[in-house]
Amino acid sequence: MSILKNINKVFDHRVRLGIMSVLMTNDSLDFITLKKLLDITDGNLASHIKALEKENYIKIRKSFIGRKPNTQYSSTHLGTLEFKKHLTALEHLINIKI
Amino acid sequence: MSILKNINKVFDHRVRLGIMSVLMTNDSLDFITLKKLLDITDGNLASHIKALEKENYIKIRKSFIGRKPNTQYSSTHLGTLEFKKHLTALEHLINIKI
Numbered sequence: 001m002s003i004l005k006n007i008n009k010v011f012d013h014r015v016r017l018g019i020m021s022v023l024m025t026n027d028s029l030d031f032i033t034l035k036k037l038l039d040i041t042d043g044n045l046a047s048h049i050k051a052l053e054k055e056n057y058i059k060i061r062k063s064f065i066g067r068k069p070n071t072q073y074s075s076t077h078l079g080t081l082e083f084k085k086h087l088t089a090l091e092h093l094i095n096i097k098i
Numbered sequence: 099m100s101i102l103k104n105i106n107k108v109f110d111h112r113v114r115l116g117i118m119s120v121l122m123t124n125d126s127l128d129f130i131t132l133k134k135l136l137d138i139t140d141g142n143l144a145s146h147i148k149a150l151e152k153e154n155y156i157k158i159r160k161s162f163i164g165r166k167p168n169t170q171y172s173s174t175h176l177g178t179l180e181f182k183k184h185l186t187a188l189e190h191l192i193n194i195k196i
Contacts, residue, residue, distance in 0.1 A: 001137070002135070002136055002137030002138075003116055003119075003120070003135050003136060003137075004112050004113070004116050004136060004137070005137075007112045007115075009112070012111065012112045013110065014102050014105040014107070014110045014191075015102070017105075017188070017191060017192070018101055018102050018191060021101075021191050021192050021193075021194050022101070022194060022196055025194070025195050025196070026196065037100070037101050037196065038100055038101060038102055039099070039100030039102070039103075040100075087192055090115070090188070090192075093112075093115060093116060093119050094115070094119050094185055094188075095119075096119050096120060096123070097123050098120055098123070098124065098135065
């Protein structure tokens with residue numbers, strides 16, 4: 001049995017770790033805020049958001065603030081559950097004694 | 099300043115996290131042991147070892163056990179230093195409050 005067994009490949013990238021980490025302590029965040037926090041390009045952020053959304057780990061809510069479209073991202077129940085499992089597996093791996 | 103600022107891209111993959119984690123608590127390990135622990139292919143392990151060696155994060159010692167060649171891998175002083183910085187950055191990211 002691999003010591004990597006519970007590491008979730010979908011979260012195995014620093015940008016995705018960053019997105020999920022800030023969504024654990026914030027109900028939702030918009031694209032601009034995520035982009036500023038992570039300091040990455042629009043395209044880079046969009047591709048990681050798409051991958052997380054595809055797994056149903058994050059959900060997207062589109063609305064208007066005044067006349068301006070606003071897109072909010074938040075973690076789904078599944079996303080929160082799976083991310084916490086991933087963090088536990090990371091912690092186990094980092095502290096592994098063989 | 100990005101919340102990802104101290105995350106080390108070289109360690110940003112579960113296999114490399116696994117290699118460095120087990121080398122933190124073992125002076126050295128050989129290829130077969132690493133391969134069994136991580137449950138990955140020879141090629142996959144070799145490519146990640148090469149990337150870590152290129153950054154001088156791991157060192158390789160070749161010797162003979164009887165007539166059989168034996169290759170041992172261990173973390174360098176730099177590797178240990180940088181990996182611990184990476185783990186601190188990961189911990190900071192995972193617990194981030196914005």
